[in-house]
Amino acid sequence: MAFDIVFSEPDRLSPDLIAADNPGISRELRSQLLQLPSNDAVLAQSFSRTRVVLGETSVRSGLQATGIEREIEQVPHAIIGPDPKPYLLKFPELVQNLPILNEVASGRGVFTVLPDADGVYRRVPVVMMVEGALRLSLSLELLRIATGGDAFAVRSNDAGIDGVVVAGQVIRTQGDGTVWTRFSASDPNRFVSAADLLEGRVPQNRLAGHLVLVGTSAIGLEDFRATPLGVPMAGVEIHAQLLENVLSGTLLQRENTADGKELLLTAAMTILVIALAPMLHAGVLIVSTLALVSAYGIYSYLMFLWQGQLVDPTFPIVATILTVMLMSSTNYLREERRKNRIRNAFGQYVTPALVAQLTESMDALKLGGERRDLSVLFSDVRGFTTLSEGFRDDPQGLTKLMNELLTVMSQPILDSGGTIDKFMGDAVMAFWNAPLDDQDHPRSACRAALEMVRSVEEFNATRMANQTDDAPVHPIHIGVAVNTGPCFVGNMGSNSRFDYTALGDTVNVASRLEGQTKYYGMSIIIGETTARQVDGEFALLELDLVRVKGKTEPERIFGLMGDARLAGSDAFRALTGISTRMLGAYRAGQWETAGNLIAEMERQGTVLGLDLRDYCTLFSTRVRRLSDTSLDPDWDGVYDALEK
Template identity: 85%
Template sequence: MAFWRARKFSWGRLSGFLLVFALLGLRIVDPIFVERLRLQAFDQFQRLNPREITPYPVVILDIDDRSLNEVGQWPWPRTTIAELTDRVFQAGAAAMAFDIVFSEPDRLSPGSVAIDNPGISNEIRSQLMQLPSNDAVLARSFSRNRVVLGETSVRSGLQASEVERDIQKVPHAIIGPDPEPYLLKFPELVQNLPILNEVAQGRGVFTVLPDADGIYRRVPIVMMVEGALRLSLSLELLRVATGGDAFAIRSNDAGIDGVVVAGQVIRTQGDGTVWTRFSASDPNRFVSAANLLQGRVPQNRLAGHLVLVGTSAIGLEDFRATPLGVPMAGVEIHAQLLENILGGALLKRENTADGKELITTAAMTILVIALAPMLHAGVLIISTLVLVSAYGTYAYLMFFWQSELVDPTFPIAATMLTVMLMSSTNYLREERRRNRIRNAFGQYVTPALVAQLTDSMDALKLGGERRDLSVLFSDVRGFTTLSEGFRDDPQGLTKLMNELLTVMSEPILNSGGTIDKFMGDAVMAFWNAPLEAKDHPRASCRAALEMVRAVGEFNRSRMETSVPGTPHHPIQIGVAVNTGPCFVGNMGSRSRFDYTALGDTVNVASRLEGQTKRYGMSIIIGERTAQIVDGEFALLELDLIRVKGKTEPERIYGVMGGERLAGTDGFKALSEVGVDMLAAYRTGQWQKALELIAELERQAARLDLDLQDYCALFRKRSERLVKLPEDPDWGGVYDALEK
């Protein structure tokens, strides 16, 4: 027996060691998903403890939406840029950098205007040609001031050897081995006009590359562009502002160690990048260009500051995803880098960090393998949680105290995988039972409801039961017409419907409803199952109102974000609610079943939804629902109809609004007119009914309620009936022969 135990013990440990070796190999390869987990952990650290917003002498001169409205659309004339530059330095700025490239001549220069307008007289053309170009005016402004021009690198597909241009270089020194093999390289540089390049005191590259997940965390502060060493825009601005003539690169056998500018050593990663510690976007960093041009900037606001010129205007789309989870204007990323450098707040990740984390992973997983045979499953799990929590806390404290990035994800994930392998299946039995419930209902009800079902399995009766439900059906009107607009873009239609169904589902789930199923563009839901909800008629009506409101907001959002000139079809929905007894439970075959509701109440709700368009109503409810919620919602009796498949008529109501509208004198008066109109209609007083229909329209107009389709329907019926012989069997019941 002891031998058998030893063998079992040996195989268990062997499987654990095999897993550890596989995990260590995975970390050495470091695939994208492992890197992303690590980066997301670093992002979470920044979100938990973002850099404090501290005043630094860094200002963003912002070409914002206000500036575009006041000065004009972009690009502005270079004379305006020259005026902006002069005003910056008149306000006492130390130096100024442009997160913009002036790579093409200004088409608004006098000479260009003369060429582009052949209809002007020769005299005026001659005078215009003699005036200095706007670019020359801007160059004169640059020559008087400390200006750094921005440049960007692109991947054009050309090799560096194919591009023969004079790249102006900044004097520099190299301390250590040749850094070129380690630096980021870009084959082509988009430069400014030569007339501007020649007079600028500095030229910096503002290219920032995102990580694999599209988030901007690291900024290269030194790089190779077309075979030349270049500084980033922020670092070049700092160099020019401090009067430095050169910079230095420190390197070692592991790569770049740091960059020396203005006597300050800025430590970098091996490839010359730095990790920026972000703070929240701060309006105090920004000064509107329009305010500066119009003299609305307070005195000393720019005095002694480093000024970065960029844009936050929505139309210019210069926004980047950041670790804080919110996009920032690209120029603000450069401003935050400068603040990091000036405040010594850059994040650090040592070149040896990967090796240390491999050793940590091996130590933690081997410890679990050693303890697993000696501890009960519960004790092992608790001990492991303490271990990984301690390591996670250590990683966060290193960030908090030392601004050092230590990966908590892979050592913790490897340790948890190891303990899962070494744990017995007995411990996981309860979790599997709970997962079964979550999997059964997680797609249909709210997380809170799933939690209740998990805690109380007796609340779910498999096989079904009879229960009063409030059933909701909702459908998109004119879906065929809408889908025709996406004839050549099926993916676009799928995306639109997924977004719309999400908008329609949230009010249901937020009110405790259960989504039974999606049927193309339609939704079926019910309340009071699987758990009891005594207030289910009111909850369903509130959800219906919120669905209509949410779809309206969705339409407005689509309109605001739609491309000008493209067709836009507002989406309208019809919603019906009916309350009554149903049979609800798991129904289907042994291999596949759904949790659903059946019964006459469900059928009537479906038929009522089909009548919403006919009556011009967004929401129609059945008689029993109306009896329960009357007084708490603005209800208008609509008709007495006999839906298809039913012999007994159903009194239906339109939900016009909530309790606030229901309590107004205006709506009470409108409701009385509606009741009188229906009474006249049902008793064959057609002329009186027509008069009351007109009054109903007037009352609705005062309340800004749309009853035009409803009134038109009854006017048409009354005008037709008044021409027919009197029917002694007339009872005012409408037979809805269509679904």
């Protein structure tokens, strides 16, 4: 039998101790008590009549901490392979039994069991180092004594402890000398009540031929341990089940090289995931990974069920899933960076606020195209050929100048919520009301056009002020046209390359109107639809009825002269009155009246600070030419623009 109890102190109920601790008793009684043997001696005599294994335990501080040294009796053993001591669990102090009991005991085993990190007892050390001495666990020491008491052997290799040889059989262990107990539910048939035994209520042959472990099972003694079964178990039963596993060959097996093999397997699984991640879609990768880890989990379970082999399912599975998460996160961050690059690139064409709205509401961006009303703006640099000739020997300088100029021209568009469609050399195309709705798009486009002209004037002034040599600085002038109407807008192009752009008659007319700005001497020309929607909010001057190239219907065009402040001035209202009468006389063929009104227009424009000389010269030339010829019966006052 083996005791899961340490008899480390004398029994306080021994007769001699009672006599010594009770001075009030009679001399005769004290003499009688002192003649009786101590309880410990009686217990030792009982031990001497059979083979008894005493239990020992360990604490974390004690004699070695105080510098007191003592000799621990060695258990006969042998070592097969490298020195196992570096791998074994080490306990600093051994709590032994009374010497009188130790002398008659057949063996000594350690019943200390350590929990895993989660507080659950899954493993039992079967061989360990205690104060520099090798010791077997209580169960294996009982088995050793029961089978003759021969020496045990510790077998080791480069991976640590490989097994313990006891009673002629090899008990495979982990590298630190622990084994995994295959726990089963607590069975009352394993237990015999000590009270029943003392009272003679146990059949005489109940313990015959058995290995007996004596221990406590009272909850109050706090010798209950959490087990993988989910229910606590008395410490003595843990040793009993370990002994049952050894005798029946049902111990769970886990080689001391299992950790290394599982690391290699984990590396293989994670490398496979890393290799497949760039080639598979996210959904396929997730399904494949789940299939892989599920297969490994099933393999681990079947090895446990059929062969009692412990193959760790957690580390390889968790590592693989974490690798997939890492790869997914990496792909997500890469995709985010790509989207940011696209967002930043798109931000060069539209206002950042618009990009933010698109980011939050992707439904607002309809890919593939749609029909909607837009306000389209075209802008071009006048006299670009002449300007570029001045940079014949300095192409980098021309490039720098144009980049600065296009930046100046683009900013008002972006600030007003417009979308820059494209740059065409020195020209800019933009539109409003796409991709997001802008109910005020004609006004936004007109505000941007006025700001573009003003920004270019400031740009010219800055160039003049920063001139560092004697080379002449040619001022840059631009022409801007705005037209409003239905368009088709969306992503257009090939399958491999496309642009977000607008098409339609409105776009074509806007382009033609921009070409007329130089002819009419105007910085900004807008179409009739645009003028009708912004009338009263901007200073508009009707210019002409024009049939642009490629069109059969004439377009009434207007000059955008300024903002609402100018439009509300009495002087400008007078100018628009003169212009209206002039165009009426012109279209009616009243050349003399038209000529007088043209001169009056120019004077009124000078009063307002508006340069109408080119426009007035144009109409004066027309009036003189028409007055010298007979009036065509089909005359309708429409000018046919033969050039773009």
